[in-house]
Amino acid sequence: MKLATQRDGTRDGRLLMVSADQSRAVSSRAAHNLITALEDWKHYEPLLRAEAQALETSSPNGVAAFNPASVLAPLPRAPQWLDASAFRTHSELVAHAWSIPNRFSDEVPLMYQGASDDFLPAYGPSCLPDEAHDIDFEAEVAVIVDEVPMGTSGEAALGHVKLVMLANDVSLRAFGRSEHQTGFGFLQAKPSTIFSPLALTPDELGICWRDGRLHQPITVRINGAWVGAPNAGHMSFSFGDLIAHAAKTRRLTAGTIIGSGTVSDPDRNAGSATILELRAVETLQHGEPKTPFLRFGDRVEIDALDESGRSIFGRIDHHMLQSPGDGTGAIHA
Numbered sequence: 001m002k003l004a005t006q007r008d009g010t011r012d013g014r015l016l017m018v019s020a021d022q023s024r025a026v027s028s029r030a031a032h033n034l035i036t037a038l039e040d041w042k043h044y045e046p047l048l049r050a051e052a053q054a055l056e057t058s059s060p061n062g063v064a065a066f067n068p069a070s071v072l073a074p075l076p077r078a079p080q081w082l083d084a085s086a087f088r089t090h091s092e093l094v095a096h097a098w099s100i101p102n103r104f105s106d107e108v109p110l111m112y113q114g115a116s117d118d119f120l121p122a123y124g125p126s127c128l129p130d131e132a133h134d135i136d137f138e139a140e141v142a143v144i145v146d147e148v149p150m151g152t153s154g155e156a157a158l159g160h161v162k163l164v165m166l167a168n169d170v171s172l173r174a175f176g177r178s179e180h181q182t183g184f185g186f187l188q189a190k191p192s193t194i195f196s197p198l199a200l201t202p203d204e205l206g207i208c209w210r211d212g213r214l215h216q217p218i219t220v221r222i223n224g225a226w227v228g229a230p231n232a233g234h235m236s237f238s239f240g241d242l243i244a245h246a247a248k249t250r251r252l253t254a255g256t257i258i259g260s261g262t263v264s265d266p267d268r269n270a271g272s273a274t275i276l277e278l279r280a281v282e283t284l285q286h287g288e289p290k291t292p293f294l295r296f297g298d299r300v301e302i303d304a305l306d307e308s309g310r311s312i313f314g315r316i317d318h319h320m321l322q323s324p325g326d327g328t329g330a331i332h333a
Contacts, residue, residue: 001052001201003163004314005034005072013072017051018198022314025066026055034075034199038254041146041162068314069123074165074199075144075255081116081193082246083140083169083259084109088236090264090277097280109237109245112185114169116257120194122316126170127323128191134173135294135320138262139273139302141214141232142167143239144199148252157243158212160252164205166196166218166313167259168302173276173293193259196302197314205312212238214304216312218263220273221301222294227278228271230263232304273302296322 004025005013012033016025030047031037037044054060085091091104103110120126128135144163152160175189202209208216215233219226237245242258263273272278279289294300302316 001048002204003034003048003074003199003201004066004068004197005074005076007070007072011076013076016066016071017048017055018066019055020204022066022068022198022311024055024063026051026060026063035078035255038144038146038162041254045162068197069317071197072121073119073195074163074197075195075257076119078116078119078144078255078257079253080256081114081119081259082111082242082256083114083193083261084111084237084242084245085261086110086235086237086242087261087264089234089266090262090274093264093277093280093284097283104236106236109242110261111242111245112190114186114190114193118192120192120318122194122197122314123318125319125321126192126194127321128170128172129323129325131293131295131322132174136171136173136275137220137273137294137300137302138167138169138171138276139218139220140167140169140263141165141218141260142195143243143258145243145252145254145256145258147254148243148247148256150247150249150251152244152247154212154238154240154244156240157247158238158240160243161202161212161239163199164202164209164214164313165199166302166304166316168194168300168316168318169259169262170194171274171276194316194318196316198312200313208306208312212240216304216306217270218273219301219303219305220271221299223299224301226271227275228265228273230265230267230270230273232260232263234263234265235260294320296320 002018008014015028095102217229
């Protein structure tokens, strides 16, 4: 199934069933919004699959053309957003470039708890206060789970993955190191995260989804220029590992989102999925970074394409803009 969330004037939006070719969509009659469905997935999943099948084989009442620029994030808000750093290559490059300790461990994943109350749609601006905060993007894979019991094993955890999507974990690098050194984790360094228009059930991904990983390149462009297409299959920890880590001492509420961290590829010809890593590579090669962080007006595109060149999750396509400074914050229109 391919699911999206239509704007309807509410905080959680209206659940849309989207056709396999992403050309058509219809509002779900079974569940008003995605969080409702996730909270009782065993009940709602067969109903949603029946609606998805009907969309493929007939023209249900209310079917319309699907416009990815008109939807919210699949979950406009969630109980939790837990983001990891599951790619060893990324940690090693950054640590080597700036001679800092490599925090990556083969036994315990790195993970922080981010803000989950205000996710941004794939199309539209990310409004931020100041370019001097060193604005960066991080292209990631993310999964949404149903309720995960405390102490769930990594193998069992994969059964709780209900949906897969892409994310741009926007980062303000000027705050990152100082906040990490406090020992309390990120706060100002992590503004609102952006998600792909579509969230897919794992079966939609076919052989690309195996071993708890998405084995597919994630393509990133800035202002139309190619930055990288690292393969997300190089995760050192699977999503099962990450979910089990998060659930070690507490249960995870249905609708919790787990992020992979910046996608990174040992093959340097694949490029990078964040400016920080690109600057690390430049530092190692030239003695200093050359690529600047993002400026207001810059356009960021993140996508994953299938073998036919079609977008799998819909493209993340947004601009970095300056916030109006009047207390209204990010713009969702």
